[in-house]
Amino acid sequence: MTYKQFDLTGKVALITGGNSGIGLGMASGLAEAGASICIWGTSKEKNISAKKILDKFGTQIISFSCDVSNENEVNDVFLETVKIFGKVDACFANAGVGGSAEFADFPTDLWHKIININLNGTFYTFRAASRHMIDRGVGGRLIATSSTAAIHGAARSEAYAASKGAIITMVRGLAVELARYGITANSIVPGWVETAMTSPRVGDPKFEDRVMKRVPLRRWGKPEDFAGIAVYLASDASSYQTGEEFVIDGGYTRF
Ligand code: NAP
Numbered sequence: 001m002t003y004k005q006f007d008l009t010g011k012v013a014l015i016t017g018g019n020s021g022i023g024l025g026m027a028s029g030l031a032e033a034g035a036s037i038c039i040w041g042t043s044k045e046k047n048i049s050a051k052k053i054l055d056k057f058g059t060q061i062i063s064f065s066c067d068v069s070n071e072n073e074v075n076d077v078f079l080e081t082v083k084i085f086g087k088v089d090a091c092f093a094n095a096g097v098g099g100s101a102e103f104a105d106f107p108t109d110l111w112h113k114i115i116n117i118n119l120n121g122t123f124y125t126f127r128a129a130s131r132h133m134i135d136r137g138v139g140g141r142l143i144a145t146s147s148t149a150a151i152h153g154a155a156r157s158e159a160y161a162a163s164k165g166a167i168i169t170m171v172r173g174l175a176v177e178l179a180r181y182g183i184t185a186n187s188i189v190p191g192w193v194e195t196a197m198t199s200p201r202v203g204d205p206k207f208e209d210r211v212m213k214r215v216p217l218r219r220w221g222k223p224e225d226f227a228g229i230a231v232y233l234a235s236d237a238s239s240y241q242t243g244e245e246f247v248i249d250g251g252y253t254r255f
Helices: 021-032 044-055 071-085 108-136 158-181 205-210 223-234
Strands: 012-016 036-041 061-065 090-093 140-145 183-190 245-248
Touching: 012 021, 012 071, 012 108, 021 036, 021 044, 021 090, 021 223, 036 044, 036 071, 044 061, 061 071, 071 108, 090 108, 090 223, 108 140, 108 158, 108 183, 140 158, 140 223, 158 183, 183 223, 223 245
Parallel strands: 012 036, 012 090, 036 061, 090 140, 140 183, 183 245
Antiparallel strands: none
């Protein structure tokens, strides 16, 4: 350990959508820094294989099957998480889905699905976490995964962009409301990252030509690019940082 404040030994982090992609990248960094990890996802197979990856760091790793768009399930599984780990110090609301269609014909059920998982899921998760953190009385960390779709015009992805924009404004409100309890709230705003969500676009010559050329660092983001920010935001080093958006996009939104 080079900088003591990044040592997460003794801390517990919950990561929704921690069984793949960006969530697994963050969970790996947190576990390597010493945190015990609870991951939530709907796929039992993905939960099992992610636990195997995380187990190598030697901290306590547990996965739960939980659909974050189901309010009762989130409340129940959060209580179960606290029962097993004793506490949650840092809660990462990262679970999310994409979905695109021409706006004039955008299917209503697709709109609701995206909002239910991405936005309502973040609400249910953070509400359960903030209750726990307020009751515990020692502060805590709320970290949401937004998207650069909240910044640039995301054609045919208005539902996704709306959910991610709303996450940023929810988090800003939480930062102000919960500061009195020592709870911080921040958003991570990824650009184009190579994960299961973006796999249809990776290697697509048209997409690579039109989009990757506009990424100043000239590459796709990787799940491990999100480990450092996760450790920082879960650590004592970020105790005076709240209400902020951390854009990690290889410079895409600056170009
Ligand atoms: P991913 O690998 O597909 O990860 C999505 C995660 O969300 C999976 O762990 C998935 O687990 C979980 N999930 C989906 N629906 C869920 C539900 N109803 N309840 C609980 N968990 C659920 O894709 P990713 O790119 O890493 O996405 C992670 C987050 O980053 C998302 O919020 C996404 O919007 C955001 N993001 C991604 C990019 C990008 O370029 N990849 C860019 C900006 C933001 P199960 O399949 O087991 O449910």
